[in-house]
Amino acid sequence: MNQNPTAALPGATLSPAAPDPLAVAPVSAPATSVLAQLGRDTVFLLVSLPVALVSFTVLVTGLSLAAGLLITVIGIPVAVATLAAASALATGERWRLERRGSPLTPPRPPRPRRRDRGLRGMLALLTERDRWAEVLHGISLLALALLTWSVAVTWWAGTLGGVTYWFWSRWLPTSTPDDANVTLVELLNLPITESQLNLLFGILFAVTLVPVLRGCANLHVLWAQTLLTVTSRRSLTLQVEDLTARRVAAASAEAQSLRRFERDLHDGPQQRLVRLGMDLSVAERRLDRDPAAARELLGQARIQAAEALAELRALSRGIAPPILADRGLEAALAAIAARSASPTTLDVDLGAGARPTAAIENAAYFVVCEALTNTAKHASATSISVRIHATTTPSGTRVLRVEVEDDGVGGADLAKGHGLAGLSDRVAGLDGTLTVDSPAGGPTRLRAELPC
Template sequence: MSDTAVLPPPAPAPAPPTRPRGPLRQLGVDTGYSLLALPLAVAAFVVVVTGLSAGAGLLVVWIGVAVLAGTLLAARGLAGVERAWLPAVLGRELPRPAYLPAGEGGAVRRLTAPLRDPQCWLDALHGLLRFPFAVLAFVVTVTWWAGALGGLTYGLWDWALPDASTDPDNSDLLELLGLESSSWSRIFSYTLVGAVFAVLLPFVVRGAALLQAQLGRALLTSRAAAHAEIGRLTEGRDAAVAAEAVALRRLERDIHDGPQQHLVRLGMDLSRAQRQLDRDPAAAQATLDEAATLAHEALEELRALSRGIAPPVLADRGLAAALAAVAARSPVAVELAVDLPQERLAPVVENTAYFVISEALANVAKHSGATRAEVVVVAAGPALRVAVEDDGHGGAVLAPGHGLAGLADRLRAVDGVLTVDSPPGGPTRLVAEVPCGS
């Protein structure tokens, strides 16, 4: 069994960034991308233009369908090479599209699978549109590298160039600008120009690479990102439905095992007291005393259940006051630290945080064997961070059917994340992050 269990949200909404690179390494990545992209762009442009033209022309004899399908498959392969480059250039992982499978059926259906896949057509469109961007990035990258390296090293090879003294028709940049030209003035001027190119080189090459990479991101991964977001929302909805179903079943069980039993017993005691009233008033009074005790216990249980659903103090006075009440009722000593903004958080955020903390403290009291617990609630940036730690025996896991799985579902429904660190022997630390929204 692992000591640490983590249940992440179904799809991270933005993709996690990769490890930051140093400027020289990033310059090398951008340069390599811009230089190697040109031959790939030329190949993709030629394949797509030739294949689509030939396929469209041959559709009248049906062989064009096979040509178009083969063209789209080739564009898909070249687009895959581009997708492999994009994370290194953009600095973050990108979702990969799920292509339409060929599936079962006849040969015609399998053959036309690429023609029915929108992403294959986006790959072909990328092969067409990428070509001018690749040419621009290649030219800019080569020009800036040549300017930087040529200028900085000009003093090493100035002697090898012809000048006006040896060739009257030859003029350098200074002479074209009407300035006096000498060996030292040329070296100084061109070295200065090279230094300017070198300073601007990382920014210019980065901009050229990003311009081309953003086109690839838009055409090659945006549809996959949209599908991932839809999947994430669907899983969140399913988790919300599951969490509510579990809460309703638990509420039904608690009402059946608690107040309902007391009320049934109360009805029986009142009927018995009514029969005893004439023949044995003393016994009737004792029965009525028991009935009053049962009524009080049923009322207390109903109040406890209502606090678990939607405590009035949470709606009236806010999350801090509601958590103070939860900590005061806990049979385990609780140290509470709350750092919230002055304005109230959204009701769904407060309700989720209250539910998580109250359930976590209930689990601490029932299962952990702890003598103390610590609850820390901090509104950190776009998320509300909740941490519950106890000094119990540990061993808590996020497994289906356990109470922590219900907390995870409740958090997943609001795009939250639950992390549980509970090695055998303790301590147990539960951390929940609830997005606060915009």
């Protein structure tokens, strides 16, 4: 397990470090944040125009070609290919907005996999309104990008050109009395020089640079939010269906776990306890007549009690232990790692954030328990590694990542009928994901991600 080498010992106190008089004061966090956002907005707006040109060209060409070939069957796959291109471009736009710091919310739910193939499947794709919304976004983006790109270039040119006019104006051609050119200072008869006027313009552009560029970038966010997120009734219906399927899967996994626990309890400890009671009854009747036989039966009863206790301990791994609620996930996992049949290393780092919810802790605990049980039964592994880290995704979602890896023979599978199938449903019920990489010959790597 990870241990913090700087953790204070019990009873010890840490005195605050004395300030260094020679240390340079860092730039304030708000100023750094504003400059960083200005840089992201600038890059986003300058890249928008070439992206919009590519998007407009590809989609208009594809739609025109599909419309021209619509009289033949070839027009349908061309239209489907155009929709696929629009979807790819929309994914790129979502990525650009996420990098800018404005992830689209709510996210688009995953599209269901269609079983229809051929012409029927293509026609079904052409009826999806979300895909046509992506086409509309890709085509209309050019007009918005032209506007915002022009504003961004104008404001940056005004800022840099006005502030530095005093330096580069010396290389400008000087006017003569015969020239008809009149400067703005001469036209308005201002009591300042041309350099001072340009400096004022430069300061004005510089002061308004951050809000203007942020407003232009927010226009892109608003337009993408309108067309590329879950706004239609059909999309909301798909999302509700997906959540319902996850809930049913989680309930089915819980019911299956209870049935398996009941079967294992009936076939294992219950049978041994019944035999234990019978052996004790026989030993009690023979205690006076045949002490040696009674002693032998008592020995067998002791063995039955030990075996029943071992089986009860094994079954208890399928139930959240009290230590999980009292001392947390790390202590609970340390206990089951110590009882593992193979040498197990544990690395837990939950970060400095709040403790995961009870449902997430239970799911992570059961993932590790099931993985260790599956390894002990089928993998013939000599070492197991368990890693649990809390991390934050680029979109700002906190995720608990659980990884269990062994050097066994491999062959683990999430398909129905395997031991890990119910575990996958349990994780999916919490809006998480479970993947298994287990080639023949090993190693096996199980990875679960649970939003916390």
